[in-house]
Each structure stands twice: as C-alpha cells, then as structure tokens.
Amino acid sequence: MLTRRLFLKSTALIGCSAAASPLMSSAAFASAPGENRLVVIILRGAMDGIDAFQPYGDRNLADLRKTLSLGPDHGATDLDGFFALHPGLSDLMPLWQAGQMAFAPAVSTPYRDKRSHFDGQNMLEAGTGTDLHLDDQQDGWLNRMLQAMPGQTSETAYSVGVEKMLILQGAAKAKSWTPDATLALSSQAERLLMRMYHDDPLFREASEQALEIVSGLQTGPDPDKPQEEHIELARFAADRLNRDTRIASFSMAGWDTHSGQAGSLKRNLGRLADTILTLKQDLGRNWDTTTVMAMTEFGRTARENGAAGTDHGTGGAMLVAGGAVRGGQVMGEWPGLGESDLYDGRDLMPLRDIRAYAAWAMHAKFGIDKTLLEGSIFPDLDMGSDPRMLA
Amino acid sequence: MPLPFEQLAAIRLGFGLSPQNNIPTDPAGLARxxxxxxxxxxxxxxxxxxxxxxxxxxxxxDARNGTKDQQKADRSHRQNMRALFNTAVLRRFARAVDDPTGFGERLVWFWSDHFTVSGGSVYFNLMSDAFVQDAIRPHLTGRFADMMFAAETHPAMLRYLDQTSSIGPNSVLARQKPDKPGGLNENLAREMIELHSMGVGAEYTQADVEQLARLLTGLTYNPRQNTVFRARRAEPGADTVLGESYGGDGKASLGDIRAVIENLATQDATARHIARKMAVHFISDTPPDALIDRLAQVFRDTDGDLAAMNLALAESPELEQGFRTKMRQPFEFLVASMRSLGMTGAQVDGLKPAALRRHLLEPMAIMGQPWAAPDGPDGWSEAAEDWASPQGIAMRINWAMTSPSDLLAELPDPRNLLRDCLGDTASEAVTWAIPRAESRTEGVALVLASADFNRR
Structure with missing residues (x-):
C-alpha cells in the first residue's frame, strides 16, 4: 500500500520527530544554599552488584557464577584482595586509588519478595517503608528533603525527560530539562517486543525491519552531534551544579541483564563510568564538594542463570563517588554467598537499608535534622550508626 | 471461557477498553x-x-497585486481557517476518546470511509469535516437511503468526484455558452453504483452509469450559491437507470435524484454490498457467509434501517470468532492508546496545534493513514497486512515510546495499563513481558506496541 516514495518520506519523518522527542532517561536538579552537591543516579532495571564488584575472595562465588564475575584472572581489577572491579568500571580505578570512590556491596530498600521493577523503583525513589501502599507513593525523598532545606529558592529543581523522576516529585517546585538527544529502545525492550511478536506472523515478519528502523533513530539525524545521552545529562548536570543547583538526579536504563550479561553489563558500566568522569571533569574544583550516589532498585540472583545472565534478586550494590567521598573503601559488611547466607536461598542478603546512606549524606552535607530524616523524609528509617561514607 | 460482552464489544466494535468507560453489557444497550x-x-x-x-x-x-494590508488580511483568514480545521480534527479524536464504547464513533469512521471524500485546500478540508457532520452523523441510526442522499449531494462529494464539472451537453448552460469546455463527467455516477450502493460485481451496465450521469447533471457546488442544484446545468429529458425512468416530465429537479438514490439504496445487491462491507470492517477480512447473509437480510427486511444493522452486528455470534484477526487502523490505534492511558476528550481538545501535528497527524501519516487523504474513493484498506508494514509498526513503537509521557502528567503503572486496556484478553506472551520491562516508559510502550493491542 505504501509507495517507496512515501516509505522514504516516512522514514525521514520518523528521524525528525525522534530528534524532537524526549529521552528514555531523565534528570532532575535542585538548587540549595551552601557549596555541597549531591547527584543521585537511578540505575533502572536492577544492576548486578555481584558482577560490578566481584567478591572473588568468597569461596562460594565460583560455584554460583560459571561464566560471569570471574575475578582478577579474567579482566577485573583487584580492589582490596577480596573484591575486584568489573572491567566496565576500570576507568574509575584512579578515583578508587585517589580515595574518591567507594561502594556498599549488600544494600537494599525495604522492598521484598515480589521483585517487580516498577514497585522496586517506586520504593527506591519514594524513600518510604513497606507500610505505605505503593500506589500512595506520590512524592520522592529528594523533594521532601528540599522542603526541609532552609533558604531553598523557587528556582530550585529540575525534572527532565520521558522518564519522570518520582524522586524529585512533590510539593517543592522543580524545573525540567530535556537534552536534545535521541530516543533509545533498550535491548531488553527489543527482546521483550520480539518475544511478544513471536506468535503473530504479521508482526513477527515486520518486526525485525521495524526494530531496525526504530534503532536507526538512535544515532540521530545529525551525524555531527553523535553525543550520547548519558554524556549530555552529565554535562548539563555539571553546568547547573557549577551555578546555583546543588542537587541533581537522573536515571540510566539497561541493567536488566537476564541473558548475555557479559556484554550488556560491560556496556552499561562503561556508560556509568563515563557519566561519573564527565561530571568530575566538568565540575572542576566543585568536584571536591560533590557526592554522587548510584542506586538501583534491587540486586540480582546470586546464581547465574542458564542464559549467561541473572534474574531479579534482593540485595544489591550502591556505588558512590566524588571529592566529598571517603573513598577507597568497602562500606558495610559482606553477608557471604553460602547456601544459608542467601536471602530466600537465592539472593544476596541485604545487610543495610540503602536509605540510611542517603540519610547520613543529607545529614552531613545539608544539615538535615535526624528526626526529620527518620520521620518525614524516610518514614520509619533507622539511620543506625554513621557509615562514614563522606570525608 | 467466553469473554464478557463489554470487553468483546469495546475491542471489536469500539476503540477498546479504558480505565473509566462504562460499557453497555448487552447488544441492545450497545446499539442504543x-x-x-x-x-x-x-x-x-x-x-x-x-x-x-x-x-x-x-x-x-484583492491580495494579488494588492497592498501589504490586503495580503495580511488574506493570510490571517487562511490562518483562521486552519485553526478551525485543527479544532475540528481534535474533536474527532476527542469524541472517539470519550465515547463510552466507541461503537458510535467507529461507525462515524466506517461510513465516512464508505462515502470517502478528501480534503485538499483549506476550504475543502473544512468541507470534509462539514460532510461528516451533515451527511454521516445524522443518519447513523436512520435509513441508509437518507445517508446516501445526503452524502451524494454534499458539496464535499460533488467536488471530490468531479460532479462540479459535469454539465448536460444539451443543458441551458451548454447551449448559452457553446464555446465553454465541459460535458458529462461520469465519476460520481459510477462510484455511486460501484462503491456506494450495489458494488462492482452487481448486475448493472455502462448504460446505467451513463444514464445516471445525465440524471445527476445540475448537481454542483459554487460558494456564491447556497444550493447544490442548478437546473440550467441539467441535461433535459428522461433517463433510465436500472429499468426505471426518471425526470421525463417537466423541469429537472433534485427530486429525481432523490428518487434514483432511493432506488439504488434499496437494491438487493446494495443490501449484500453493505452487509459485506460492515462484516469486513468490524469482524474479519474474510467474513463468514452466514454473517453476510444475515446482515443482508436485516438490511432488506428493514429497507436499510441502520439502527437495525447496528443491533444485528452487536448481536453477531461471529464477534467471538476471528478475535484479533483485524488490525487497528492508525486512527484507531491513536484513539485506543489515549483511551487506555486514561486521557479525556477535554485533554485531547486542549492539545496545541504543534502537539496535534507531532503526536497525532504526523504519526498517523507515517503509519499509512494521512488525515482525510486516502489514495482513492474506495477509502482505506481493510487488509491487516497493509497496516503491518515495518515502517508502520516502527512508528507505532516509536509513538508508544515517546508520546504518552508527553501527553500525560504521569504515566500509568504498566501493569495497570495492561489490565485496563486488555482486560481478560491479554495473551500469555504479553502478560509475561510487561512486568519485565525495565522502566515505566518501556512498560507502557510495550503494552501499546503489542500485537494484542494493535489488533481487534
């Protein structure tokens, strides 16, 4: 029915509209008094912490992971004789050595058992406990912190992009910004689409070429501007943080590595490293007062699955970086990977509430009162002892 | 387990389920x-x-070789016209989004397509909207003959099928101005029989078409005149169509045209042609004969009462057969998507011109359905294959990824969206895939891009 001319015109039009269309991931910014800066990166899809920070010193690891997380003998970089850094993050080694990067290997939100991305991300960004129904989680913890900050102005916050950042939604005003970059359909979404189309001959036949057209959009219509989205986000965030903004948040997708994890995790960790290094470079001296926290909704199964990937788990890892960080250290305990150590017999056991790290950072750098932090900002959180995450 | 009637009705006869609509639970209520x-x-x-x-x-x-002010006045008039057209197009989307079942608005689309007209200039774009208001909507539950008469004599149709250039060779006008080029144009006459009533396979001859073309002379559109019939353009004398003679006595008149349309509209072949078209559009690209026979019988028994046809369709046991063998056409996809996302007609009405272009008209064109501009008078294709081209599906995926978050303040939870728009009908693969999406954006996109959602 469509003529070739219309086809070409259509393809070109898709290209144009993609240029105008917002992105998968999002950024949110808030300005506040003082010189301290906080960047929260939400890693959507559940990053495999066991692979990012490989506990090669745990004697059970080799039983659980046959092709993944193979430690320093297979490209990872030793950190402390027990953990090794995934090759995708190796560009961050100088930060580790300079004491500007740390990680907590076994943390989680209070979310348990159903292992849904949507619910897990809601809880991570809402910062609530399990007492509140997920549908009632309408605002995010960064917004509630803004409300508690003295001297915070109406110029304060940005929320950006297709993926609305619940973490900055709420009563305090937020501005938004969308980088002029291109659409990306994650490989996970492509895989799910192919699976959904498989039983429908018409869609199956058309889908391969259709996905080619959609992914052709990802390079963007302007070859002179091949800048990747995460770099754009980091550049813009750094630019704002160099001015009045003190809090920024954005998200990166692509962490749901059910199969072929070796390739996709390396690619995504590389992007995360690039993002952090771009922030560092563009922040210049302001990097010294910056804390970057990269958080994910939950971890992944301790055992590798049959498709060289991992499935939804519970305990996961958090990465922190920045000049304000007391780096070069592993934060918190390691639960072990023995059968009886695992949560539900399958997942890494979380040993600390991830919100406690955020709360301590907000207490130390923005002077937020502990009763507020354990009350309205993170309802029912027990902050526990100071993890000494910051310098 | 058989599907509840309201789900069957909304998906097959309407624009799909939505979180807020209140769908009649029986065929009579649906038809009403x-x-x-x-x-x-x-x-x-x-x-x-x-x-x-x-x-x-x-x-x-005046603007041609006129002053700056005159040129400005001309431009501003055109801009106003375009704004009116934008509003009218948004109304079409908005009413479809708000219609509790969508059956009525689907019928508006069906009949507007059966009597295809296209726009073009800004005035004929507006005219094509007036056509839907004047010729289609008033007759959805009335007589087919009345709809046909309103459609065939509407300026949008007269202009689209060249009736405005058809002049009786022996008419007063032709005799007064013998040098003026012109003569009979058979286009409208042919499509009236071939597409609008009896169908191409029916028993009529070229002579019937020619005679009808002579009978139709006099019909024309001129913005300076507020009538569509000008006797001075009409060919004098009697014309015989399908064995019946019209216009033998006295002055040519619109009455003769009404009479011939009345006859065409109630032919047995017309009953069968309309029955088949409805079955193909609503039920299956290859509908069962029993369904066509039954609908045709209703048409004959009631002299083309469309309310009876609507009820017969709603009562068809065939609604359960061939579920999701039809593809949603691009307009339906966009309406169904906005309904599923919980948008209201008021929100659709409120879209700015840029959003109308970016989220509705441009995507619709790329999906293969440029607004009011089908390739020919036979209207949009019914074949699922024609709507499942790679570029068409790519655009649906792209729309599902990017437009919902631009149109809504907040995206729904993809699991709720799945329940709201597919009810009990989601396939195993879709039910499996949606909770596995990495983010809300992708979860929402997967629901709307799924084959389940794109079929009906």
Missing amino acids: SVSASGPEQDSITLDQVRQWHREGQLLSR
Whole structure:
C-alpha cells in the first residue's frame, strides 16, 4: 500500500520527530544554599552488584557464577584482595586509588519478595517503608528533603525527560530539562517486543525491519552531534551544579541483564563510568564538594542463570563517588554467598537499608535534622550508626 | 471461557477498553449507545464554509497585486481557517476518546470511509469535516437511503468526484455558452453504483452509469450559491437507470435524484454490498457467509434501517470468532492508546496545534493513514497486512515510546495499563513481558506496541 516514495518520506519523518522527542532517561536538579552537591543516579532495571564488584575472595562465588564475575584472572581489577572491579568500571580505578570512590556491596530498600521493577523503583525513589501502599507513593525523598532545606529558592529543581523522576516529585517546585538527544529502545525492550511478536506472523515478519528502523533513530539525524545521552545529562548536570543547583538526579536504563550479561553489563558500566568522569571533569574544583550516589532498585540472583545472565534478586550494590567521598573503601559488611547466607536461598542478603546512606549524606552535607530524616523524609528509617561514607 | 460482552464489544466494535468507560453489557444497550454520536452542537456548517470560502476568494483576489494590508488580511483568514480545521480534527479524536464504547464513533469512521471524500485546500478540508457532520452523523441510526442522499449531494462529494464539472451537453448552460469546455463527467455516477450502493460485481451496465450521469447533471457546488442544484446545468429529458425512468416530465429537479438514490439504496445487491462491507470492517477480512447473509437480510427486511444493522452486528455470534484477526487502523490505534492511558476528550481538545501535528497527524501519516487523504474513493484498506508494514509498526513503537509521557502528567503503572486496556484478553506472551520491562516508559510502550493491542 505504501509507495517507496512515501516509505522514504516516512522514514525521514520518523528521524525528525525522534530528534524532537524526549529521552528514555531523565534528570532532575535542585538548587540549595551552601557549596555541597549531591547527584543521585537511578540505575533502572536492577544492576548486578555481584558482577560490578566481584567478591572473588568468597569461596562460594565460583560455584554460583560459571561464566560471569570471574575475578582478577579474567579482566577485573583487584580492589582490596577480596573484591575486584568489573572491567566496565576500570576507568574509575584512579578515583578508587585517589580515595574518591567507594561502594556498599549488600544494600537494599525495604522492598521484598515480589521483585517487580516498577514497585522496586517506586520504593527506591519514594524513600518510604513497606507500610505505605505503593500506589500512595506520590512524592520522592529528594523533594521532601528540599522542603526541609532552609533558604531553598523557587528556582530550585529540575525534572527532565520521558522518564519522570518520582524522586524529585512533590510539593517543592522543580524545573525540567530535556537534552536534545535521541530516543533509545533498550535491548531488553527489543527482546521483550520480539518475544511478544513471536506468535503473530504479521508482526513477527515486520518486526525485525521495524526494530531496525526504530534503532536507526538512535544515532540521530545529525551525524555531527553523535553525543550520547548519558554524556549530555552529565554535562548539563555539571553546568547547573557549577551555578546555583546543588542537587541533581537522573536515571540510566539497561541493567536488566537476564541473558548475555557479559556484554550488556560491560556496556552499561562503561556508560556509568563515563557519566561519573564527565561530571568530575566538568565540575572542576566543585568536584571536591560533590557526592554522587548510584542506586538501583534491587540486586540480582546470586546464581547465574542458564542464559549467561541473572534474574531479579534482593540485595544489591550502591556505588558512590566524588571529592566529598571517603573513598577507597568497602562500606558495610559482606553477608557471604553460602547456601544459608542467601536471602530466600537465592539472593544476596541485604545487610543495610540503602536509605540510611542517603540519610547520613543529607545529614552531613545539608544539615538535615535526624528526626526529620527518620520521620518525614524516610518514614520509619533507622539511620543506625554513621557509615562514614563522606570525608 | 467466553469473554464478557463489554470487553468483546469495546475491542471489536469500539476503540477498546479504558480505565473509566462504562460499557453497555448487552447488544441492545450497545446499539442504543450509537445515538450519542450525532452531529456536534456547534459544528462547522456547510453555510459557514460556503461563506468563508467566498470571503477567502475575495481576499485572495484583492491580495494579488494588492497592498501589504490586503495580503495580511488574506493570510490571517487562511490562518483562521486552519485553526478551525485543527479544532475540528481534535474533536474527532476527542469524541472517539470519550465515547463510552466507541461503537458510535467507529461507525462515524466506517461510513465516512464508505462515502470517502478528501480534503485538499483549506476550504475543502473544512468541507470534509462539514460532510461528516451533515451527511454521516445524522443518519447513523436512520435509513441508509437518507445517508446516501445526503452524502451524494454534499458539496464535499460533488467536488471530490468531479460532479462540479459535469454539465448536460444539451443543458441551458451548454447551449448559452457553446464555446465553454465541459460535458458529462461520469465519476460520481459510477462510484455511486460501484462503491456506494450495489458494488462492482452487481448486475448493472455502462448504460446505467451513463444514464445516471445525465440524471445527476445540475448537481454542483459554487460558494456564491447556497444550493447544490442548478437546473440550467441539467441535461433535459428522461433517463433510465436500472429499468426505471426518471425526470421525463417537466423541469429537472433534485427530486429525481432523490428518487434514483432511493432506488439504488434499496437494491438487493446494495443490501449484500453493505452487509459485506460492515462484516469486513468490524469482524474479519474474510467474513463468514452466514454473517453476510444475515446482515443482508436485516438490511432488506428493514429497507436499510441502520439502527437495525447496528443491533444485528452487536448481536453477531461471529464477534467471538476471528478475535484479533483485524488490525487497528492508525486512527484507531491513536484513539485506543489515549483511551487506555486514561486521557479525556477535554485533554485531547486542549492539545496545541504543534502537539496535534507531532503526536497525532504526523504519526498517523507515517503509519499509512494521512488525515482525510486516502489514495482513492474506495477509502482505506481493510487488509491487516497493509497496516503491518515495518515502517508502520516502527512508528507505532516509536509513538508508544515517546508520546504518552508527553501527553500525560504521569504515566500509568504498566501493569495497570495492561489490565485496563486488555482486560481478560491479554495473551500469555504479553502478560509475561510487561512486568519485565525495565522502566515505566518501556512498560507502557510495550503494552501499546503489542500485537494484542494493535489488533481487534
């Protein structure tokens, strides 16, 4: 029915509209008094912490992971004789050595058992406990912190992009910004689409070429501007943080590595490293007062699955970086990977509430009162002892 | 387990399920709901378009070699016309989004397509909207013959099928101005029989087409005149169509044209042609004969009562067969998506011109359905394959990824969206895939891009 001319015109039009269309991931910014800066990166899809920070010193690891997380003998970089850094993050080694990067290997939100991305991300960004129904989680913890900050102005916050950042939604005003970059359909979404189309001959036949057209959009219509989205986000965030903004948040997708994890995790960790290094470079001296926290909704199964990937788990890892960080250290305990150590017999056991790290950072750098932090900002959180995450 | 009637009805006969609609639970209630799709209260009228067209002609004439102010006045008139057209197009989307079942608005689309007209200039774009208001909406539950008469004699149709250039060779006008080029144009006459009533396979001859073309002379559109019939263009004498003689006595008149349409509209072949078209559009690209026979019988028994046809369709046991063998056409996909996302008609009405282009008209064109511009008078294709081209599906995926978050303040939870728009009908693969999406954006996109959602 469509003529070739219309086809070409259509393809070109898709290209144009993609240029105008917002992105998968999002950024949110808030300005506040003082010189301290906080960047929260939400890693959507559940990053495999066991692979990012490989506990090669745990004697059970080799039983659980046959092709993944193979430690320093297979490209990872030793950190402390027990953990090794995934090759995708190796560009961050100088930060580790300079004491500007740390990680907590076994943390989680209070979310348990159903292992849904949507619910897990809601809880991570809402910062609530399990007492509140997920549908009632309408605002995010960064917004509630803004409300508690003295001297915070109406110029304060940005929320950006297709993926609305619940973490900055709420009563305090937020501005938004969308980088002029291109659409990306994650490989996970492509895989799910192919699976959904498989039983429908018409869609199956058309889908391969259709996905080619959609992914052709990802390079963007302007070859002179091949800048990747995460770099754009980091550049813009750094630019704002160099001015009045003190809090920024954005998200990166692509962490749901059910199969072929070796390739996709390396690619995504590389992007995360690039993002952090771009922030560092563009922040210049302001990097010294910056804390970057990269958080994910939950971890992944301790055992590798049959498709060289991992499935939804519970305990996961958090990465922190920045000049304000007391780096070069592993934060918190390691639960072990023995059968009886695992949560539900399958997942890494979380040993600390991830919100406690955020709360301590907000207490130390923005002077937020502990009763507020354990009350309205993170309802029912027990902050526990100071993890000494910051310098 | 058989599907609840309301799910079957909304998906097959309407624009799909939505989180808020209140769908009749039985065929009679569904058929009754069609009456809500009547003409818009303050819609664009034919007289208005005529007036605007006339004003526009004068302004354009003055602007040619005119002053700056005159050129500005001409431009601003055109801009106003385009704004009116945008509003009218948004109304079409908005009413479909708000219609509790969507059956009435689907019928509006079906009949507007059966009597295809296309736009073109800004005035004929407006005229094509007036056509829907004047010729289609008032007759959704009335007689087919009345709809056909309203459609065939509407200026939008007269212009689209070249009737405005058809002049009786022996008419008063032809005799007065023998040098003026012109003569019979058979286009409207042929499509009236071939597409609009009896169907191409029926028993009629070229002579019937020629005779009908002579009988139709006199029908024309001119923005300066507020009638569509000018006797001085009409060919004198009697014309015989399908064995019946019309217009033998006295002056040519619109009455003769009404009479021949009345006859065409109630032919057995017409009953069968309409029955088949409805079955193909609503049920299956290859509908069972039993369904066509039954619908045709209803048409014959009631002399083409469309309310009876609507009810017969709603009562068809065939609704359960061939579920999701049809593809949603691009307009349906966009309406169904907005309904599923919980948008209201008021929100659709409120879209700015740029959003109308970016989220509705441009995507619709790329999906293969440029607004009011089908390839020919036979209207949009029914074949699923024609709508499942790679570029069409790519655009649906792209729309599902990017437009919902632009249109909504907050995206729904993809699991709720799945429940709201597919009810009990989601396939195993889709039910499996949606909770596995990495983010809300992708979860929402997967629901709307799924084959389940794109079929009906």
